[in-house]
Amino acid sequence: MKNKLFLFTVVLFTSILCLTFGCSESKEEAIPFDIAVIPEQLKGNSMVGQHCVFLVTVDDEGEKSEVPVNISAIAQGAKVEIYQSAIVEGQVAEVAVIPEQASIGSIIEVTITGRRSGLTDEKTITFEVVDWEDDRQEYATELRDKFVSWLETDHPELGITNDTQWTGTIVSPQWLIVSHYLFFSDEWEMHIEWHIMVPPDDWARIDLRRRFDELKPSYAFEISSVTANDDPILIEVPESVWR
Numbered sequence: 001m002k003n004k005l006f007l008f009t010v011v012l013f014t015s016i017l018c019l020t021f022g023c024s025e026s027k028e029e030a031i032p033f034d035i036a037v038i039p040e041q042l043k044g045n046s047m048v049g050q051h052c053v054f055l056v057t058v059d060d061e062g063e064k065s066e067v068p069v070n071i072s073a074i075a076q077g078a079k080v081e082i083y084q085s086a087i088v089e090g091q092v093a094e095v096a097v098i099p100e101q102a103s104i105g106s107i108i109e110v111t112i113t114g115r116r117s118g119l120t121d122e123k124t125i126t127f128e129v130v131d132w133e134d135d136r137q138e139y140a141t142e143l144r145d146k147f148v149s150w151l152e153t154d155h156p157e158l159g160i161t162n163d164t165q166w167t168g169t170i171v172s173p174q175w176l177i178v179s180h181y182l183f184f185s186d187e188w189e190m191h192i193e194w195h196i197m198v199p200p201d202d203w204a205r206i207d208l209r210r211r212f213d214e215l216k217p218s219y220a221f222e223i224s225s226v227t228a229n230d231d232p233i234l235i236e237v238p239e240s241v242w243r
Helices: 004-021 024-030 136-153
Strands: 031-037 053-061 070-077 076-085 093-099 109-117 121-132 165-168 178-186 187-196 204-210 220-223
Touching: 024 070, 031 070, 031 109, 031 121, 070 076, 070 093, 076 109, 093 109, 093 187, 109 165, 136 165, 136 178, 136 204
Parallel strands: none
Antiparallel strands: 031 053, 053 093, 070 109, 076 093, 109 121, 165 178, 178 187, 187 204, 204 220
């Protein structure tokens, strides 16, 4: 009986303190926030089946919260996949919007929402879907493998090897002189671009971004001439991801 009375007293006293001064957990969860979406606009149009990958971050207003913001997204005429959907400030979520066949010729509107304990913030992105076919996957994969073999030997600190598994998607399908492709492993995003020209101007480049931690690439390399089978060299890192 005494133990029950003591427990009741402790619970009552704690409740009074929370009502009077506020509990730390409630205070933490009530911190307002903003979400940012990168990019705000694609470089050109998209096509059916393309993974249009947007990066999402959180910016707490004032005090930094340890309570994650849950990221969700909706888009008419497209499938949506989210990777690392619960993030705190300093982490990066990925929202992949994949246009469907019925969306050709239309504008897709994507609404990305962050939620934390009753507080929300939303951003809206729009892009057009064109009738196009991916005719670049085979060559993009060939170029990727050239870079990967070299990275395994010359930059083992990156952890990229010939055994690394990748998934790919075309990006900027209507760009013709310079083609673009994205590949994703568990850890890395690799952007490949190549110049559709004859030697010695047939260069190929990659840049690498650590997924879920970085908003822009941290490494970049170039093969000056693919036909000449030049070894990759280190080049200046782009200031933003390619979308």
